[in-house]
Amino acid sequence: MTDLATHLSKLDGHLARFRGTGILNLINGKDVAGSQTFETRSPVDESLICTVAKGEASDIDAAAKAAKAAFPAWAAMSGAARKKILHRIADLIVERAEEIALCECWDTGQAYRFMSKAALRGAENFRYFADLAPSARDGQSLPTPTHMNVSSRSPIGPVGVITPWNTPFMLSTWKIAPALAAGCTVVHKPAEFSPLTARILAEIAHEAGLPEGVWNLVNGFGEGAGKALTEHSDIKAIAFVGESRTGSMIMKQGADTLKRVHFELGGKNPVIVFDDADLDRALDAAIFMIYSLNGERCTSSSRLLIQESVADEFEAKLVERVNNLKVGHPLDPATEVGPLIHKTHFDKVTSYFDIAKSDGAKIAAGGAALGGDGWYVKPTLFTGASNDMTIAQEEIFGPVLTSIRFKDEAEALTVANDVQYGLTGYIWTNDVTRALRFSEALEAGMIWVNSENVRHLPTPFGGVKASGIGRDGGQWSFEFYMEQKNVAFALGQHKIARLGA
Ligand code: NAD
Numbered sequence: 001m002t003d004l005a006t007h008l009s010k011l012d013g014h015l016a017r018f019r020g021t022g023i024l025n026l027i028n029g030k031d032v033a034g035s036q037t038f039e040t041r042s043p044v045d046e047s048l049i050c051t052v053a054k055g056e057a058s059d060i061d062a063a064a065k066a067a068k069a070a071f072p073a074w075a076a077m078s079g080a081a082r083k084k085i086l087h088r089i090a091d092l093i094v095e096r097a098e099e100i101a102l103c104e105c106w107d108t109g110q111a112y113r114f115m116s117k118a119a120l121r122g123a124e125n126f127r128y129f130a131d132l133a134p135s136a137r138d139g140q141s142l143p144t145p146t147h148m149n150v151s152s153r154s155p156i157g158p159v160g161v162i163t164p165w166n167t168p169f170m171l172s173t174w175k176i177a178p179a180l181a182a183g184c185t186v187v188h189k190p191a192e193f194s195p196l197t198a199r200i201l202a203e204i205a206h207e208a209g210l211p212e213g214v215w216n217l218v219n220g221f222g223e224g225a226g227k228a229l230t231e232h233s234d235i236k237a238i239a240f241v242g243e244s245r246t247g248s249m250i251m252k253q254g255a256d257t258l259k260r261v262h263f264e265l266g267g268k269n270p271v272i273v274f275d276d277a278d279l280d281r282a283l284d285a286a287i288f289m290i291y292s293l294n295g296e297r298c299t300s301s302s303r304l305l306i307q308e309s310v311a312d313e314f315e316a317k318l319v320e321r322v323n324n325l326k327v328g329h330p331l332d333p334a335t336e337v338g339p340l341i342h343k344t345h346f347d348k349v350t351s352y353f354d355i356a357k358s359d360g361a362k363i364a365a366g367g368a369a370l371g372g373d374g375w376y377v378k379p380t381l382f383t384g385a386s387n388d389m390t391i392a393q394e395e396i397f398g399p400v401l402t403s404i405r406f407k408d409e410a411e412a413l414t415v416a417n418d419v420q421y422g423l424t425g426y427i428w429t430n431d432v433t434r435a436l437r438f439s440e441a442l443e444a445g446m447i448w449v450n451s452e453n454v455r456h457l458p459t460p461f462g463g464v465k466a467s468g469i470g471r472d473g474g475q476w477s478f479e480f481y482m483e484q485k486n487v488a489f490a491l492g493q494h495k496i497a498r499l500g501a
Helices: 004-021 057-076 079-095 097-108 112-135 168-182 196-207 222-231 244-253 279-295 308-323 343-359 409-417 432-441 474-481
Strands: 025-027 030-032 036-041 048-054 141-143 147-155 159-162 186-189 215-217 237-241 260-264 270-273 303-307 362-365 380-385 400-406 424-428 446-449 482-490
Touching: 004 048, 004 097, 025 057, 025 196, 057 147, 057 186, 057 215, 057 222, 079 097, 079 112, 079 168, 079 196, 097 112, 097 168, 097 196, 112 168, 112 474, 159 168, 159 222, 168 186, 168 196, 168 237, 168 474, 186 222, 196 215, 222 244, 237 244, 237 474, 244 260, 270 279, 270 409, 279 308, 279 400, 279 424, 303 308, 303 409, 308 362, 308 380, 308 400, 343 362, 343 380, 343 400, 400 409, 409 432, 424 432, 432 446, 474 482
Parallel strands: 159 186, 159 237, 186 215, 237 260, 270 303, 270 424, 303 400, 380 400, 424 446
Antiparallel strands: 025 030, 025 215, 036 048, 141 147, 147 482, 362 380
8 A cells, every 4th residue: 555655755766866957958859957947846845846947038949949950850750650659658658657646746736646647647648649640641532523622631830838737747748749649849838836747758758769859848937938939930839728818918929920829728617416416426526526636627617506406405415525525745645635736826716715705605614724834725615606706707726616506497507608718517417408408508618417527538628718719639639730731633624714815
């Protein structure tokens, strides 16, 4: 049985190498120190993990040039050869899954029980897109009586990938694997709060035989390295995961170079529970979808819409379970909720406790910091809320659930759609006709009926409204990372208009 002490001792071994040099950038296959550094600290106790190279515009320029130089050969490599390398990356992720999970937990505060799976999911992402690499360029033949149209796809060029700090390892693989499978080269700018596993991942890629310059890692801050990446003329597209207002900034920054953008942004996702649902399963799913991953999850069900007729009983059970969640050290296998990523985020999340009170909602559970070291907050439930309250409208991004009661289906739909976001929705009902009707009208990119978020990689992932632009998954990822070309061949002597004859 692996326990906290064993995890801590293994972690210490894994971190030792970072303590000397710090985390360096990886540009054109070479380690590059930044002209300046910043520190990454653990949210568990604020202790220094290591220093990190602080990339600036000049580092981004070097990385973009390397990605540009590496692009022709990587794009020309057969899909079968790319597939082999991507599978090798997946193999190495699996070999180092424990190290990745331990580092991720320490760097982000996420609980080990979830991060061990997230590391393996990163390998799955690589395997899935590896298998698609040989067919990535495939197109269609679209004949007419006069012409044979033949379409094909080709990789767009060097791309920038900008990722956030929540489940950073898994999200990086989710964006980078399809880019490489498509034949693009990459400059990755990971979040400044969680640089550890992005470095391990880039090292794995090189160990797996990825040619120099195909994958470049530049650490740094959004306003420095991130901005420079979005503005660089050699970078053809930006795949971004993060906050909606950052997405808006990136769109402006990329305008001069006509950047193609793909945005996976914030959410304020409803879980709608009707009185005819299997309420025990709905309760399990609602709790899982907001309190797992510390609630720092774009697809979290942060608004509970509960039908009045069952609300008292449902909320009472909820309070009991929320108070019973195991908050603790992220490396303790028993922990369900760890500390929030950073003081800045802790301040943001805890500020909603006062906002809830002044909004007029009731704090039915939690509503305070845990106290002691680390950025821990008590899992929190707000009840008696209405949808116009700030706690129902803004993405809190912590283990904080806002419960809103509704009378009937029409009211549930109005409330569900009355937010700026539209990432996911979760509908609980045993009335199949209602489920169909409701899911049709619900403004969200992804909806689960009688289920928590269960991902199937070929399905489209993404949001509507302020939750994003574009989709990932299966062929949708290739649509973003590739250009379409159509060639029309005349089949014979079709009539050509003769002007000036
Ligand atoms: P963030 O927007 O603050 O930062 C994300 C990344 O963008 C970081 O790497 C940051 O350095 C960079 N960045 C910041 N300013 C930039 C700029 N001007 N130009 C270029 N890059 C810049 O987001 P965060 O706080 O790290 O992550 C949490 C957010 O991410 C939440 O809103 C969450 O919902 C969202 N998210 C969405 C999805 C999804 O699939 N829709 C998935 C995970 C997270």
